[in-house]
Amino acid sequence: MGVQERREREKEQRKNDILDAAEQVFFEKGLSLSTMDDVADAAELSKGTLYLYFKSKQELYLGIHQRGFVKMHEMFAAAAALHNLGVDKIRAIGHAYYEFAKQYPDYYKAIMYFEGSVLDFTSDSEMIEIYHQDGHQVMEFVQKVLHKGIDDGSIVTDFQVDRLAFILWGQISGVIQIISKISQHPEKSIKFNPYELFDDYMQLMGKLLVNPDKEDKS
Amino acid sequence: MGVQERREREKEQRKNDILDAAEQVFFEKGLSLSTMDDVADAAELSKGTLYLYFKSKQELYLGIHQRGFVKMHEMFAAAAALHNLGVDKIRAIGHAYYEFAKQYPDYYKAIMYFEGSVLDFTSDSEMIEIYHQDGHQVMEFVQKVLHKGIDDGSIVTDFQVDRLAFILWGQISGVIQIISKISQHPEKSIKFNPYELFDDYMQLMGKLLVNPDKEDKS
DNA sequence: ATAGTTGCTGACTGTTAGTCAGTTGTTGTG
């Protein structure tokens, strides 16, 4: 009898519905101004029910973070798939990251939120586990692509690939973070547009990895 | 009569005492587990008084953020002052950043906290103003040092200095952020120590800026 | 001595995350 299975599916569906409602509310009003009652209303459920599916408000927001991360990962994979050379795949991932932050600022915000506050979660819970797994998955993906680039000769580096992946990831995250900061708060003193900044970074990064002999002449 | 002035000084002193108390409490228990009553107790003042000096809990924490930023800036200046060549100053600043995060993890945490959540402050208030001024000051410092390096010939770059400063700042922030993340959550799969990672990054950065003819042969 | 001013207090309020005893609806069984 497929009752068990159906129940399972319905449960998953509910969880998704709640996340939809939560996105709607959180993205509209911002996390701190949104209440669990707001989310419950939007989901057409009672507040108590939310807590059957998510342990806390933070965990609910973490669910949204996860969605964002999946989306981002998909964009990375799609972008990388359009190229053959490893170095081009890396470049494509970089651009995809930028595009992700631009196209899904609310998901990006969720990612930044946790980035800046996990350090505060002294707590236990599987929350953190999931969070770190997500991060780890992206790192592995980048490492894989770097290896590909080294194998096909398009990337040349003195560094260990696993470390290099962390460095690249950290670098680009930081650069995009600062770009989104200045984009949001248009400082008087800044005369360049954000994309120029990113483009400069990509060029700079390119110099670090590229084997000129294998460079695509386009 | 110096009454006005004395009052002014005493007010400043109180503000400092409150910040001392707040640091003690926040650093011990973490921001979210600390209450304003805790801080009031530690400061031997009533809760109401805290609100005469700081508009909100967040603003109090921002006061701590500011202290951290000042400390960091001091470390940068001190580190840079030990060298003559611009490129060496830049390297020294990089190392100082790393040292700051290591020596003052709580201040660093405060900085990261706001980094990840300013995007949420739709609010007005001078808070954000101060916050951005702090950031701006560091950027200017980096720019100044980069210019120095270009002038003395130790730094060579195709990029505009103002943009380059942002890129470097973003990069290094991101790299240190990821390092402090993995330091805190020792992943099973990570076999290198954090400092190696940072050192790799510094080497990498060096390659981007350095004019080999002027390199210090030590 | 007294009026004015500034700084401090802590009981109070409003809000909200999180809980839980009870209700509703669904499934499987005699």
Add this chain to the structure above:
DNA sequence: CACAACAACTGACTAACAGTCAGCAACTAT
């Protein structure tokens, strides 16, 4: 069909806490 067992859901309730404000204390000036 009746009825027990179980699962999903409810919303009034509690506890905790940020932030307020009417009143008090201490200092200053005249």
